[in-house]
Amino acid sequence: xxxxxxxxxDETNFDHLFKKEGRTLASYLYYKFGDKALAQDMVQxxxxxxxxxxAEVPLEKARGFLYTVASNLATSMVRHDQVKLRYREQVMKxxxxxxxxxxxxxxxxxxxxxxxxxxxxxxxxxxQREAYLLNRVEKKTYKEISEIMDVSVKAIEKxxxxxxxxxxxxxxxx
Numbered sequence: 001x002x003x004x005x006x007x008x009x010d011e012t013n014f015d016h017l018f019k020k021e022g023r024t025l026a027s028y029l030y031y032k033f034g035d036k037a038l039a040q041d042m043v044q045x046x047x048x049x050x051x052x053x054x055a056e057v058p059l060e061k062a063r064g065f066l067y068t069v070a071s072n073l074a075t076s077m078v079r080h081d082q083v084k085l086r087y088r089e090q091v092m093k094x095x096x097x098x099x100x101x102x103x104x105x106x107x108x109x110x111x112x113x114x115x116x117x118x119x120x121x122x123x124x125x126x127x128q129r130e131a132y133l134l135n136r137v138e139k140k141t142y143k144e145i146s147e148i149m150d151v152s153v154k155a156i157e158k159x160x161x162x163x164x165x166x167x168x169x170x171x172x173x174x
Contacts, residue, residue: 046073
C-alpha cells in the first residue's frame with residue numbers, strides 16, 4: 001500500500017506544527033530583536049503566510065520557511081521603525097534650528113505645511129513611504145535603498161516617483 005504524503009493543509013498537521021514550533025520561534029525572534037510583542041506578532045504572520053502557501057511548502061521544509069519569513073518580517077518592521085524614528089528626529093532638529101526672528105505668520109504657515117506634509121507622508125503606501133524617507137531624510141542613494149529593501153534600483157525609482165506624485169497632489173508644488 002502506498003503511504004499517504006502528509007500535507008500542511010491538513011489542519012491536524014498544521015496545528016501540530018504550530019504547537020511544536022510556535023513558542024520556539026517566538027523565543028528566537030525575541031532574542032534576536034528584543035521585543036516580545038513584535039516576536040509574537042511575527043510568529044502569527046509567519047504561520048498565516050505558511051497557511052496560505054500550505055500546498056506549496058512541504059511539511060519537512062515548513063520549519064525553515066517559518067523562521068525565514070518571521071525573521072524577514074521582523075527585520076522589515078524594525079527597519080521601518082528606525083526610518084520613522086530618524087524622520088521624527090530630523091523634524092525635531094529642523095524645528096530647533098528655526099530662527100527666532102521669523103514673523104508669527106510665517107511660523108503658523110510653516111506649522112500648517114509641516115502638518116500637511118507629515119499627514120501626506122503617513123498616508124503613503126508602506127514601501128513608497130519607506131523608500132521616500134530613506135532617500136529624502138536618510139540621504140541614501142537609490143542603489144543603497146534597493147539593497148536595503150531588496151528590490152531593483154528601477155523599483156526604487158518608481159516608488160519614489162509615485163510617492164512624490166502623491167505628495168504633490170496632496171500638498172501642491174513646494
